[in-house]
Amino acid sequence: MDDLPELDEILDGVSRRELLAAASGLAGMAAAGPAFGAARRNSKRHGGKAPQAPFDSLRDYLAMLDHYGLVIRVPKIDQDRYHATALFYRMTDLFGKYASPAIVFEKIKVNGRWMDGPVLGNIQAHWYTECLTWGIEPVWDDYYASYRKALDHLTGILKQNGGRYPSIPPVEVSTEQAPVKAVVLKGDEVDLTQYPFIQTNPADGGRYVNTGSHFMEDPEMGPNFGTYRCQLKGPRKLGVNPEPNQTNWKMLMAAKRRGEEYAHLSIVLGQDPVIWMISGTRVAPRFPGSGPVDELAIAGGLRGKPVEVVRSEDSDLLVPAHAEMVIEGVVPLQEPMEPEGPFGEMYGYLGQYKEENFWMRVTSVTHRRKPWFMNAFTGMQKGMLTAPQEAQYDLFLRRRIPYLITYHVPQYAMGVIFMQIDKTKPFQGLEAGKKAVSGFGIAKIVIVVDKDINVFNHTDVLAAVGARWQPAKAHYIVDEGPGLFTDPSQPSYGRTSKIVIDATRQFPEEGGREHFPEMNRTLLEKGAPKAFAEVNAEYLDLLKSWGLNC
Secondary structure, eight states: OOOOOHHHHHHSSSOOHHHHHHHHHHHHHHHHHHHHHHHHHHHOOSSSSOOSSSSSSSSHHHHHHTTTTOOEEEEEEEEEGGGHHHHHHHHHHHHHHSSSOOOEEEEEEEEEEEEEEEEEEETSSSHHHHHHTTTOOOOOOOOHHHHHHHHHHHHHHHHHHHTTOOOOEEEEEGGGGGGGSEEEEEEEGGOOOOOOOOOOTTSSSSOOOSOOOEEEEEETEEEEEEOOOOOEEEEEEEOOOOTTHHHHHHHHHHHHHHOSEEEEEEEEEEEOHHHHHHHTTTOOOOTTTOOOOOOHHHHHHHHHHHHEEOOOSSSOOOOEOOOSEEEEEEEEHHHHOOOEOOBBBSSSSSOOOOEEEEEEEEEEEESSSSOOOEOOOOSSSSOOOOOOHHHHHHHHHHHHTTEEEEEEETTTSTTEEEEEHHHHHHHHHHHHHHHHHHTTTTEEEEEEEEESOOOOOOOHHHHHHHHOTTTSEEEEEEEEEEEEEEEEOOTTTEEEEEEEEEEEOOOGGGTTSOOOOOHHHHHHHSSSHHHHHHHHHHHHHHHHHHHHHH
């Protein structure tokens, strides 16, 4: 997929000029920051008012994205030729991970058969979704200001609730009130191979259900849901892949030790945006000794509205009533485990093949009429909303680092952390970095910068490393510490070495220059303080017009 004629063929009806125009306007700005957001805001697909938060369903949420021009629709795509994956890579090449829209495939070819979708991807990638999910108006001409606005909103919620997100318990509704119960399939009626679950990469072990929230319950740990990859092994059989020490893995192992024959599992697909975010993050405070946590109640608290739930068909597990599909079944605990994988993981590298893994015997499927599906293009996309968890980390670190300004995890470089501090004395950069690497498994490379460096502008961070960092002294190395299990560089599972890079201006006591020069842009802002405002007023429309019409 290295030439534009093939891109035209893949889009099959999507205007090449429209895509390239959007690329011109957004691709460079994805790295540079303030984007042509006002132009995208005004290019609405539908008239009238956009659906408003809180969103009860994936459909409401997508309608809102569509309203603001944050969706690309592809009438049909051939995944037997891996065109959906190739197009996804091309899209992020053009726009970047943070400025790419959601993508919708209306029909998709899988194993020689054209299947009805829609199949959705990238629904929480764009900077603006971090505001729109909570009903906050983005700063339309500035990605970074939009993200900071979302962080401020979520940090305010945390501060009002003692450092935690609030809870509103879910409300159970009847089967008749639950859209996800419109169609009920039992036993031999179930055939998961007939749905558009795809093989994302030729090197994957097969087709995967990779956006499900796995609902389980344990007598001591309480209810839980998390997102784990599921290899499609047959019409009524799925692999189940919680990693060691993840909550569902702990629940399955505890049930196995108790001698139980199986564990009930309900896999929810097509979740509302808040449940989807919680399912793939550690926003819910489930820590050693914390006791049971009702993540559905936390979803309700973040939404400001209780989640409506309905009872599963084959167990008492409560699941979101407005989801697209629920796959129910049991995980055998006393039968042999089975091989699973490999699978392209979030670092952008092929994850390991496993000789032994849990699997699920599917007993029921319930879904909406004409259900929608989501695929995680893992390693290619931003994933899900990051502001809720970054607000938590920021608040946690601020208690230990009072001079911290911002903590940020760039989603295109897993394992890398950016920290912005207000440095007032020597060695604060290394001190801040050490506290981050000791506190978070994801923190393998921590880059600390001064307050004049925007950590959301990743180009500026790298420029600071090049211009302000002296490797000989301004670093700290941890030989071994906890890491993420999907890091392909780890010599042993879940363990990694770590480094702190102090890219702040070094004081003389740290071996730095007596007088560090100022940045050219800073001198412009000081010497001509009205220049940027005047240029915005006189020339911004010209720039937008060029970007959208070249």
